[in-house]
Amino acid sequence: MSEQATAIARNNGAADFDPHREAWIAITQAHAAVTGRLQEALTSAELPPLPWFEVLATLDRAPEQRLKMGELAEALVITRGGLTKLVDRLIKAGLLERTFCETDRRVSYATLLPAGVELLEEMRPVVRGELAVAFSANLTVEQAEELRTMLERIRGAACGTS
Amino acid sequence: MSEQATAIARNNGAADFDPHREAWIAITQAHAAVTGRLQEALTSAELPPLPWFEVLATLDRAPEQRLKMGELAEALVITRGGLTKLVDRLIKAGLLERTFCETDRRVSYATLLPAGVELLEEMRPVVRGELAVAFSANLTVEQAEELRTMLERIRGAACGTS
DNA sequence: CTCAAATAGTTGAGCTGGAAACAATCGTAG
DNA sequence: CTACGATTGTTTCCAGCTCAACTATTTGAG
Numbered sequence: 001m002s003e004q005a006t007a008i009a010r011n012n013g014a015a016d017f018d019p020h021r022e023a024w025i026a027i028t029q030a031h032a033a034v035t036g037r038l039q040e041a042l043t044s045a046e047l048p049p050l051p052w053f054e055v056l057a058t059l060d061r062a063p064e065q066r067l068k069m070g071e072l073a074e075a076l077v078i079t080r081g082g083l084t085k086l087v088d089r090l091i092k093a094g095l096l097e098r099t100f101c102e103t104d105r106r107v108s109y110a111t112l113l114p115a116g117v118e119l120l121e122e123m124r125p126v127v128r129g130e131l132a133v134a135f136s137a138n139l140t141v142e143q144a145e146e147l148r149t150m151l152e153r154i155r156g157a158a159c160g161t162s
Numbered sequence: 163m164s165e166q167a168t169a170i171a172r173n174n175g176a177a178d179f180d181p182h183r184e185a186w187i188a189i190t191q192a193h194a195a196v197t198g199r200l201q202e203a204l205t206s207a208e209l210p211p212l213p214w215f216e217v218l219a220t221l222d223r224a225p226e227q228r229l230k231m232g233e234l235a236e237a238l239v240i241t242r243g244g245l246t247k248l249v250d251r252l253i254k255a256g257l258l259e260r261t262f263c264e265t266d267r268r269v270s271y272a273t274l275l276p277a278g279v280e281l282l283e284e285m286r287p288v289v290r291g292e293l294a295v296a297f298s299a300n301l302t303v304e305q306a307e308e309l310r311t312m313l314e315r316i317r318g319a320a321c322g323t324s
Numbered sequence: 325c326t327c328a329a330a331t332a333g334t335t336g337a338g339c340t341g342g343a344a345a346c347a348a349t350c351g352t353a354g
Numbered sequence: 355c356t357a358c359g360a361t362t363g364t365t366t367c368c369a370g371c372t373c374a375a376c377t378a379t380t381t382g383a384g
Contacts, residue, residue: 020293021219023306024196026313031193032239033320034186051370057183069333077194082371084334089370106332106379131182137319143312144185150301150309151188157299158195213340231363244341246364268349268362 027151034134041130047123048093051076051086056095056120059112066099066111095119189313196296203292209285210255213238213248218257218282221274228261228273257281 073083095116235245257278
């Protein structure tokens with residue numbers, strides 16, 4: 001099934017073979033496949049959706065477990081408008097709180113609460129497990145590292161030259 | 163800025179370093195960055211959005227320039243429900259038409275029309291150009307190939323073991 | 325000091341895609 | 355031949371996101 005989908009998407013053996021487009025399709029499909037898998041695993045474990053995990057995990061790793069809205073939005077690669085509402089939901093769920101900056105009253109922080117850490121610990125093994133299936137199955141650790149390096153280069157190129 | 167975002171997302175040098183999560187974040191961010199770049203390039207050229215290009219390009223490479231809805235949905239990695247409406251929009255724009263199968267009256271095909279080919283030719287150079295910037299900048303062709311291989315393996319692992 | 329421009333975040337409208345229920349058709353066991 | 359289950363596509367409803375407009379604050383030029 002999936003093999004066939006790839007074949008359709010890039011029409012193996014066609015005259016106009018474009019390695020860039022090939023790679024791009026591969027990124028899109030790998031991303032979609034893994035995202036889908038993670039989503040499914042979370043919902044079937046009766047846990048919140050993936051974006052919640054991303055927020056919690058990102059904040060957890062930040063100094064003082066909090067981040068300016070703008071920084072968080074950039075880390076998650078969504079717009080600030082989208083983030084405001086996403087954070088609103090997590091706050092409503094009691095996982096985060098909004099704190100403010102003394103020296104610049106424009107900025108507000110999304111700050112992790114204990115309940116958020118708790119939920120994060122609950123979600124982490126599920127995500128870790130799914131990622132392990134997706135990655136370790138066919139990739140060595142070195143390959144994963146190399147993969148990451150190349151992808152970051154791509155991202156750099158895509159962001160840099162506006 | 164972007165470097166910083168990466169640093170935030172994976173908190174360089176943290177105690178709990180998870181190569182899988184690193185790689186996963188890299189995929190997500192690379193995908194988002196390139197998608198954003200493509201979107202921007204298309205809209206600033208007053209062209210339709212990226213999904214339209216994906217539909218047209220996929221159909222263009224298919225035999226007889228048409229595909230069953232289900233096949234197309236799988237190639238684009240979206241649900242069939244979503245595809246129905248996406249195709250509706252392209253039909254309304256006169257780029258596609260819906261054709262039917264003689265032998266199995268359940269299936270309907272999305273079929274490329276000349277106007278669709280024409281638009282595709284207009285969009286292709288824009289997409290090609292952006293992808294070239296994102297990929298060739300820092301990657302050799304061999305690396306791009308290798309990248310694709312690894313990503314397809316990941317996708318296989320993610321799809322396979324349900 | 326003052327005011328225009330820049331920056332941070334929020335809000336509202338609109339669009340897109342997903343999940344689930346539905347309709348139509350096919351295939352197959354009996 | 356019939357009926358039930360599987361498959362294909364559509365439709366309905368809804369959640370989440372983006373875009374653009376807006377508010378509040380800060381910064382910098384004059």
